Structures are given as structure tokens and as C-alpha cells.
Amino acid sequence: MTADALASLKDFLRADAERLGFGAFGVAGASGSVLAGERLSQFVDQGRHGTMAWMPETLERRRSPKDLWPGVRSIVVLAMNYGPDEDPLDILSRPDRGAISVYARHRDYHDVIKGRLKELAGRLVARAKQSGLGTHDAKVFVDTAPVMEKPLGELAGLGWQGKHTNLLSRDFGSWLFLGSIFTTLDLETDAPGQDRCGSCRACLEACPTNAFPAPYQLDARRCISYLTIETKAVIPRGLRAAMGNRIYGCDDCLAVCPWNKFAETASEAKLIARDDLKAPKLEHLLTLDDAAFRALFSGSPIKRIGREKFVSNCLIAAGNSGLAQFSVQITALLGDPAPLVRAMAVWALCRLDRTEALRLRPAALDREANETVRSEWHALEKAQE
Known part of the structure; x- marks a missing residue:
């Protein structure tokens, strides 16, 4: 009975995430990725973080979701597409103009996504209680806490971390904003994403x-x-x-x-340039x-x-x-x-x-x-x- 209720809850969550504009959805276990933690430690040990002092300061909490919140059982990872409507490299041939990264050409995505995540998390907790699963908790994160969102996105099956270290999706290419919901619910996890970069450089x-x-x-x-x-x-x-x-x-x-051949233009008005x-x-x-x-x-x-x-x-x-x-x-x-x-x-x-x-x-x-x-x-x- 509990398993059926959890499966139904996950289906509800997936549909609600789509309603709120999230294009990709997956669930990862709370143990996180050991390999990602090792890569992060190496990155910091080699000084490649530069002046970002917060990285070594939060290293241990960042390595494992449970170090950030011991009560977490599952992590729902979501992605929202912000694909551009034109080639962003065209601006580089216009020296009288300034090139601004696609993600920053409109509203701050933190504000846009965090509000949607809070709504989704609230409905998740309420639905769980209505389904007889008891009282549970959830916390949302959008690049504002020591959360390794890209490795978690790979672990949740949204895609894979490419050779440029960013998350890639077969459906959306490179253009994804990530957010996560940590919850005490024990949701079924999804299969991890598989690296599809091949020999491409x-x-x-x-x-x-x-x-x-x-x-x-x-x-x-x-x-x-x-x-x-x-x-x-x-x-x-x-x-x-x-x-x-x-x-x-x-x-x-x-x-x-090359995976951007599958990319779509952003549909969320607040993310359109x-x-x-x-x-x-x-x-x-x-x-x-x-x-x-x-x-x-x-x-x-x-x-x-x-x-x-x-x-x-x-x-x-x-x-x-x-x-x-x-x-x-x-x-x-x-x-x-x-x-x-x-x-x-x-x-x-x-x-x-x-x-x-x-x-x-x-x-x-x-x-x-x-x-x-x-x-x-x-x-x-x-x-x-």
C-alpha cells in the first residue's frame, strides 16, 4: 500500500512539475555521487576555485546531501529550459556591442524557479499527508546552498555532465536551469543519466x-x-x-x-531575453x-x-x-x-x-x-x- 501511494505521489509530482513549466524531472537518492565529491575535492585542492572562498568553506557539506540535511531521504531534481531564440555566438562578431550570457538576459532565474519549487514542495507535502503517508518535510534549493545540482541531475536521470562540466540533456541540449527539492519522503529513484559525449571535443x-x-x-x-x-x-x-x-x-x-540540435526556445516569459x-x-x-x-x-x-x-x-x-x-x-x-x-x-x-x-x-x-x-x-x- 505504501509503495503504491509513493508511486502515485511521484506521478502527481511529475505532472505538477510540468504544469509549473519544468521540462525535466527525476529523483535521486540522498547519498549523492561519490565520484562527484572526489572531483570537487580535487578541484579545490588544486586551487581551481580561484577567489571563491565559499567553495572550500562548504566543501564537506557539498560532498553529500545528508551532510547538508541529515533527514533527507530523496532528492527531486528539476530543470527549466532557457534556450535562446538565436545563435548566442553571433554577438561575438559585433565589437561595438557587449555579449551577455543567455541566462542573464532577463529576470534572475533564482527568483523565477524558487517560487515554483516552493509551490511544488508545498503541494508534495500536502499530497503525501492526504495519501496516508504521514507528515513529511521538504526544502528547496536553487544554486543558493552547498548543493551539487549538476551531479544530482545526472544521478536523477535528467542528463549527464558533459566534458565542459555542465549538465546536458538529450531533449534540451545545454540550456537548463536546475533546482532541487530535498524531502524526507522515500521516493523511487530514477536511473542515472548516461554519458553521451563520445569523442566530441x-x-x-x-x-x-x-x-x-x-x-x-x-x-x-x-x-x-x-x-x-x-x-x-x-x-x-x-x-x-x-x-x-x-x-x-x-x-x-x-x-x-552538437546536442543543441534538440534544444527548444524558452517558453517561460520571464526567461525570454x-x-x-x-x-x-x-x-x-x-x-x-x-x-x-x-x-x-x-x-x-x-x-x-x-x-x-x-x-x-x-x-x-x-x-x-x-x-x-x-x-x-x-x-x-x-x-x-x-x-x-x-x-x-x-x-x-x-x-x-x-x-x-x-x-x-x-x-x-x-x-x-x-x-x-x-x-x-x-x-x-x-x-x-
């Missing part, structure tokens, strides 16, 4: 900064998504040129995946003060990195553009209140108008107290020698 070879030391391994310190979003440190000079016009995230390894974020003009983005930045990216995940980081990314893109039209705006930003903005303005001006940068250097060094900015001016001097 498209994602590895597409990476502009060579962030994959080997298949299934990522060095975040070289990943453009990490460089433009996660780290507050100055982006290494040796990686800036390879960033091109990518100003928030990078889709290259996802976009080239805003027109003004598909190919925003750099000349406008470089003029944003803090108030304008907050207004433009209200409700967007981009807002979280702040105006200083975002404009500094835009300056790198301008420096890579080869377009002299940006020189006036870049020069104005040499006096910006934010040190990181001033530093990247120095680098960008040097790329577009070295003669002007050399002319401005002596006076700029006389009034500049910040060592990060001074180091950019000194780098210009050394390059001259």
Missing part, C-alpha cells in the same frame, strides 16, 4: 581562454564566467584580450554542443553611473556584481574592439571614483590609443594613490621599454 576547443585542463575538468580561474562575474580581483592581463566583447558570462562551450540585453551598445554601457546601472538591471542577475565590476568588464570589451570611437568615453573613465574602473580604463586606452595613454600617464601617476591603478600605468611604461 567541441566544447573544449571552443573555450577562448583554455579553461579546460582536460575533459570533465574546469579551471575556474581561466573561465570567462568566473572572470566577469565571480571574482572581484583584477582580471589577469594575459586573459583580457581573449575575452573579446564578453561582458557578463560566456556561452561558447554551451553553444557549440529582453531586446535591450541581446546586443547592448558598449557606448551606452560605458556611461552608466550607479543609479543608471541599478535601473537598467533591476531584477536581473547582473545587478549582483555591481556597477564597478560591470563597467570594468565593458572597458575590457571596448579595449578589445579596435574601435577608436570609444577613446573619449574611456578617457573620461580614467577619473572614475572606482579604482577597478580606472584601472581597466588605463588598459583599454592603451589598446586603442597608445599615444594618448602615454601622454596622460605622467600626470595620472602624480595624482593616483591606488596601487592597482598605478600598476596598470606602470605596465604601459614597461611595454614602451
Whole structure:
């Protein structure tokens, strides 16, 4: 009787998840993946997490779901498709525009998915009680806790972790947002996903900064998504040129995946790209003060990195553009209140108008107290020698 009630509950949950816009659904056991835990430990031990201090701090809890919540018995993993309606790599050939990762071109997916998960979890617990299964609990997570969602997605049968370390689906390709419901219910688990990458190396070879030391391994310190979003440190000079016009995230390894031939365009309205974020003009983005930045990216995940980081990314893109039209705006930003903005303005001006940068250097060094900015001016001097 209990087995039948649990099976019926799982069927109800699957149908309700589809109603709420989730395209993929599966159940994993609470023990998690031993291999995934070992990979994570190796990743941290090698320092590939960069400045993301929260990764070693939460390592033990992240390795096993039961370390996060001892009472969990089953984990429901769900995915929502955010497939683009055009090739996201087309923007890379337009140096006057900024390339924003597909996932960040509209509402913050955390807000969209978490609300749906809470509704689904509430209905799960209520339905379980109505079915005579007793009182149970559930907790929802959307990239906001030490949960290894991609390995759990593979364990739940949603797909497999590809050579680029992201989850791949036969039905949706690369474009999936993941969320999970931890529950004390003992639901039947699904068969794990099977690796179908074969001999393909498209994602590895597409990476502009060579962030994959080997298949299934990522060095975040070289990943453009990490460089433009996660780290507050100055982006290494040796990686800036390879960033091109990518100003928030990078889709290259996802976009080239052959499995995207099965991908569908996002149907959730809040995840469909805003027109003004598909190919925003750099000349406008470089003029944003803090108030304008907050207004433009209200409700967007981009807002979280702040105006200083975002404009500094835009300056790198301008420096890579080869377009002299940006020189006036870049020069104005040499006096910006934010040190990181001033530093990247120095680098960008040097790329577009070295003669002007050399002319401005002596006076700029006389009034500049910040060592990060001074180091950019000194780098210009050394390059001259």
C-alpha cells in the first residue's frame, strides 16, 4: 500500500512539475555521487576555485546531501529550459556591442524557479499527508546552498555532465536551469543519466581562454564566467584580450554542443531575453553611473556584481574592439571614483590609443594613490621599454 501511494505521489509530482513549466524531472537518492565529491575535492585542492572562498568553506557539506540535511531521504531534481531564440555566438562578431550570457538576459532565474519549487514542495507535502503517508518535510534549493545540482541531475536521470562540466540533456541540449527539492519522503529513484559525449571535443576547443585542463575538468580561474562575474580581483592581463566583447558570462562551450540540435526556445516569459540585453551598445554601457546601472538591471542577475565590476568588464570589451570611437568615453573613465574602473580604463586606452595613454600617464601617476591603478600605468611604461 505504501509503495503504491509513493508511486502515485511521484506521478502527481511529475505532472505538477510540468504544469509549473519544468521540462525535466527525476529523483535521486540522498547519498549523492561519490565520484562527484572526489572531483570537487580535487578541484579545490588544486586551487581551481580561484577567489571563491565559499567553495572550500562548504566543501564537506557539498560532498553529500545528508551532510547538508541529515533527514533527507530523496532528492527531486528539476530543470527549466532557457534556450535562446538565436545563435548566442553571433554577438561575438559585433565589437561595438557587449555579449551577455543567455541566462542573464532577463529576470534572475533564482527568483523565477524558487517560487515554483516552493509551490511544488508545498503541494508534495500536502499530497503525501492526504495519501496516508504521514507528515513529511521538504526544502528547496536553487544554486543558493552547498548543493551539487549538476551531479544530482545526472544521478536523477535528467542528463549527464558533459566534458565542459555542465549538465546536458538529450531533449534540451545545454540550456537548463536546475533546482532541487530535498524531502524526507522515500521516493523511487530514477536511473542515472548516461554519458553521451563520445569523442566530441567541441566544447573544449571552443573555450577562448583554455579553461579546460582536460575533459570533465574546469579551471575556474581561466573561465570567462568566473572572470566577469565571480571574482572581484583584477582580471589577469594575459586573459583580457581573449575575452573579446564578453561582458557578463560566456556561452561558447554551451553553444557549440552538437546536442543543441534538440534544444527548444524558452517558453517561460520571464526567461525570454529582453531586446535591450541581446546586443547592448558598449557606448551606452560605458556611461552608466550607479543609479543608471541599478535601473537598467533591476531584477536581473547582473545587478549582483555591481556597477564597478560591470563597467570594468565593458572597458575590457571596448579595449578589445579596435574601435577608436570609444577613446573619449574611456578617457573620461580614467577619473572614475572606482579604482577597478580606472584601472581597466588605463588598459583599454592603451589598446586603442597608445599615444594618448602615454601622454596622460605622467600626470595620472602624480595624482593616483591606488596601487592597482598605478600598476596598470606602470605596465604601459614597461611595454614602451
